[in-house]
Amino acid sequence: MGEHDGHRARLRTRLEQEGIDHFAPHEILELLLFYSVPRANTNPIAHRLLERFGSLSGVLEAPRSELLKVEGVGAASATLLSLIPPLTRRYLMDKNAMGIVLDTSEKRGAYIQPLFIGQNNEQLYLLCLDQKFKLLNCVLLAEGNLGQVMVDMRTILDITLRSNASLVILAHNHTQGFALPSDEDLQITRQIAEALKMISVTLVDHIIVARDDFTSMRDSRVGQMAFPRGGIF
Known part of the structure; x- marks a missing residue:
């Protein structure tokens, strides 16, 4: 030896x-x-x-x-x-398999943060839930910066409908800076929320992740402005 x-x-x-x-x-x-x-x-x-x-x-x-x-x-x-x-x-992701209930921002953050471990590029995820907040599907929509990752709205609606979702959560990461919503984040969230509303689906949250931190736009005073009034909240 x-x-x-x-x-x-x-x-x-x-x-x-x-x-x-x-x-x-x-x-x-x-x-x-x-x-x-x-x-x-x-x-x-x-x-x-x-x-x-x-x-x-x-x-x-x-x-x-x-x-x-x-x-x-x-x-x-x-x-x-x-x-x-x-x-x-x-x-x-396998440990937190489909069926997990994401009915609070804390649970959403705990599930979503691992999706971005080691990611050097900005990514956008779509999480589809039933009316009891049980996760049905989690799909990576696109990669780039958020201004570039926006997929065709029809893709978002198609995935939502095929998943039989009643509720939807968006999630993306900031590779630089803090987990705070930008003006672009607010605008995109508002557009998606309005589109989902047309098919009677509610966008319940948009989680932003930056390193070991996350922000729920639904819980954020600034982020709340991106969500239509009414619905389940």
Whole structure:
């Protein structure tokens, strides 16, 4: 057994005995890289990654093309690291499977925030609910900045009708700044709310996510202006 093999064995033993919560960021990266770098010492690679991207989350959220620029990071390692955020999203979405009740802004935020883990682009989601706020469908509508992600209104109405939804929630992320509604957010929300009203469907909320924070436009004094009066509220 070589020097690096002994280090790997010790790190794996620690993982089994202590769990990953006791690992330093560079040790977590070392452990991950064991599975894409069979023989070489992964410690220097882990430190170079942290130096380049600043933190564990920065490494995992870095574009694959940028990871490949770090010395010692090959195609397999870049793919492995860049898979962590989308796998986390899929895990959380699967755990919070269809049928969850989203009848408060807190529940909506808790469900929606994981959708944007590791996302560097702005995305717009449509969540379709029944009249008891039970989730029926969650669809990624488009990607870009919100001025560009607006899909044809007929697409939104078509998805809503095919889902047999009575209620709808919008969700999008701000990749820069805070989870506060912009003038553009207000305008787009108002347009979609009015279109849904024509098919007797209520837009109950628009959740804006920014990093670890979210805002319910329905609960926001400014955001409330985007919703038609009446309906279920």
